Amino acid sequence: MTSDKPDGSGTGGTPDVAGTAETPSRSGAPAGAPVASEGPGGFEGGPAGPAEGAPGAVGASSVAADRVSVEAVSCTGLAHAFGETRAVDGLDLAVREGEVFGLLGPNGAGKTTAIRCITTLLPVPAGMVRVFGHDAAKERMAVRRLLGYVPQQLSADSALTGRENVALFARVFDVPRRERAARVTQALAAVGLADAADRLAGTYSGGMVRRLELAQALVSAPRLLILDEPTIGLDPIARTGVWEHINAVRAATGMTVLVTTHYMDEADQYCDRVGLMHRGRVRALGTPTALRHGLAERRGADRLPTLEDVFRDVAGSGLDDHSGGGFRDVRSTRRTARRVG
């Protein structure tokens, strides 16, 4: 509960190789793209996100500073298997405070499993997961208080109104009664659901349900918002709408966002940094721009490669036969798609 002292060094997630500490803003310079083969190679150790207002070029020295350098999420050697399936297999990951970090990968890459370990839903059988310095295996309640979580399925309760859905989460996060109604109203307004608030969630469209879930997550003022495939199964307009609200909320609150997606184009557009995940491991890490320019340099291609090209490059040949995730994923995706309508 009270591990106040930031644990920047002990996690092993901060090798501090990169001298050019790129800010996690979208301007990301086309620096040499470090395409690590074994997890986050040379990209860690930059200062915290824009919320802290950290000056641009700060190197390793800032890591010693208090709290500023605590990573929002750090996973070291995280592994989780379902029977024979090694869903997450030695995952190293460091999400900086204040950034929008995208965990990318095809169905079955292990994104959801990693998220479920970070959110304390699954145990951490091997490795270490920390959320703002709190051990996800040992300090579950402390970690949960910092999190807003939107799972892959559309998970609003269709038998309740939008307002009641959000109020439930206000209650279970101990929002005092005198503040509850106002807080719920603000959360609903922040995602553009003020007018639909008193309709049953069962009458919402897929995009609206997603925004409702965002409101549910926001009502407790989380420091870290975790979104698992927030746009899966949505039409393009709804997808843009969801992202715009994520961005607006992030800009207004400065919270850290960890998002998974298998839509590379979305990640390119909306994420400060991305980790490309394949077969349970992060295979490349960096800003989308840096990754794309890095590949361009190595390939000497005439046109700038897309993030998908980068992914194909790091995933190698095994990509096509391994992706697809198996029956389970197809089923749950279908279910989501059906609920979306």
Next chain:
Amino acid sequence: MSEAPAAPRAASADGSTGDGIALLLTPPVPRAGWRVLPARVIAMCAVELQKLRHDRTELYTRAVQPALWLLIFGQTFTRIRAIPTGGVPYIDYLAPGIIAQSAMFIAIFYGIQIIWERDAGILNKLLVTPTPRSALITGKAFAAGVKSLVQAVVVIVIAALLGVALTWNPLKLLGVALAVVLASVFFSCLSMTIAGIVLSRDRLMGFGQAITMPLFFGSNALYPVSVMPGWLQAVSKVNPLSYQVDALRGLLLGTPAHLAADFAVLTVAAAAGITAASALLGRLAR
């Protein structure tokens, strides 16, 4: 600890989300210690009442069966006088049994709702809130209790309309409510425990149907224990429904009952149920 760095986060606000998000910048102060459990129980019960307010069809459809029991079975057997009831008309004798039965049906099928919530991702989301598993189960169990209680009120009204002479003593009615809630906590936890074992709605449905009737017929809901064959008496002795019916009869009709023992058994059963269901909740989360 977690609240400390919250203050500077407002710095970059650009107003793009409209006027008010001021409240969303500060995390609420956590409740601690013993105050967590009642807060979660209230949260879950509130949700259940809200659902009942939006959709009362289940309340009405589930009133049909008890009404038929009282109307047909109750009135017929009152006339036949085949069952020794200690002097009260059979329909009066039957009413507490039917109240208990309809409450039990609601509670037993509550586990299905848990599986539905799991499949929909709702349960996962609740598990990522600062709610210990036992508090989540207790909350759900009492929510089932609230639902059963509303159902019990409906059946009591039906019974009263059919001329059953029930007590209107508020203290005794409070005891009735307590017995209904405690028993529902037990039966819903039984159902959530089975849900944690079988992990599928269809299988739970089967189990639910397989156990409700034996629990009902293996209790004193329809006939006194004294007329049962020995083996059924043994079943009735370990069946919490019998203790609930005994308490309800004593309170509603004023027949001789063992209230202290009844409430003790129901409380212990409820606590055991919560323990078992909490232990298995992790399986549903996986």
